[in-house]
Amino acid sequence: MTGRDGGAELAPLPGESPIIVLVRPQLAENVGTAARAMANGGLFHLRLVAPRDGWPQERAWYASSGADRILDAATVHATVADAVADCHRVLATCPRPRHVVIPVHTARGAADELVRICRGDGHRAAILFGPERAGLEAEDLAHADTLVRYPLNPAHMSLNLAQAVMILAYEWWNAAEDRTPPRRLMTNETGVATKGELDNFLDRLVRELDASGFLDNHPKRAGMVRNLRHWFNRGEVTTQEIRTLHGVVSELSKGRMRRGRSEDDDPPAPWQEPPLPR
Known part of the structure; x- marks a missing residue:
């Protein structure tokens, strides 16, 4: 039994x-x-232990949003022991403390451990998730060598089954997939401006500010110029933004020259106090 459209082209990763x-x-x-x-997290292998309503169930395919091939390949097992018999390591999600001496990982720690087990050692690992109502029982946990507990708000740690799987799948993807940097600047068709391009613009800006009289306050001039440089150097200005700023300065300069008026004839700038009446 499969979904209506065959779903996404999913396959197990190498x-x-x-x-x-x-x-x-x-x-x-x-x-x-x-x-x-x-x-979502690049996981493909699904095993079901004694599903309450039997298997397959068409409603599962309708709810999977295109993850049909994962459901098509899922296997059904009568017991936990049978489901993990070919595994070298077994982890189990456990929302409540149990009276056992056993390593306990967060989801992130479990993902790092799974990368080491699966990618480093080439061993097979399984993660047990319990039924929605009560979670795993002590007999289920007896098959696990490691527990996984999510550090969530202690006042409300309730998760549905898909949420619990999603957290671990997300952490696995981030731990196993090393191509995406934790932070990047999206620049589209442009790129980050070089320091030379930025200095060239700032030198021009300072010249125009001198010409306009903005920097006539000589005791404060050096500090004002430093503040401008710190402002532009603080962010990742792109080459397109530098070109736009050059255009802005050009138009301001042309406007100043077209007006041909003295500074005393101009209205006060927003950052200046209006002159006192004479």
Whole structure:
């Protein structure tokens, strides 16, 4: 059974990647939205342990938003032991403390560990997610060697199944995918201006400000020029923005020359106090 349009062209990534194991999921829609979350994070392998309403369920495909191929490839298992029998490591999400001595990771820590297990060691790892109502039971956790707990608001830590999968899928993608820098400037068709281009513009700006009389206050002139330079150097000005600013200065300069009036005849600038009456 598949979705109406075949869904997105999803396929497992090269090498080992974590297996998502949904233990006794209760609603087909939750399985579908969990598959959608997996697709967002580049996860493909889905295993279901004793789904309450059986499998397959067409409602899961409708809820998956195109993650059909993940659902098509999902396998069904009678027990947790059977679902993880071929795995080297098993992690389990656990929202409440249990009376066991066992390593506990945050989602980010678990993702780093999964990268080491799957990409570094080439081993197979599974992550257990419990049923929506009560989570994993002690017998389920007995198959895990590591617990995963999300550091959320302690006053309200309730997550639905897809949200829980999404958090781990997001952290896995960020840990395993190293092509996207944590921060970048979107410049589209232009690029960040060089310091030389910026200095050339600032030198011209200062010349025009001198010509207009803006910098006539000699005791404050050096500080005013420094402030202008700090202002422009503080951000990532693009070459297109520099060209635009050159155009602005050109038009202001032409306007000043066209007016041909003395500074005393001009109205006060917004940053100047109006002259006192004589």
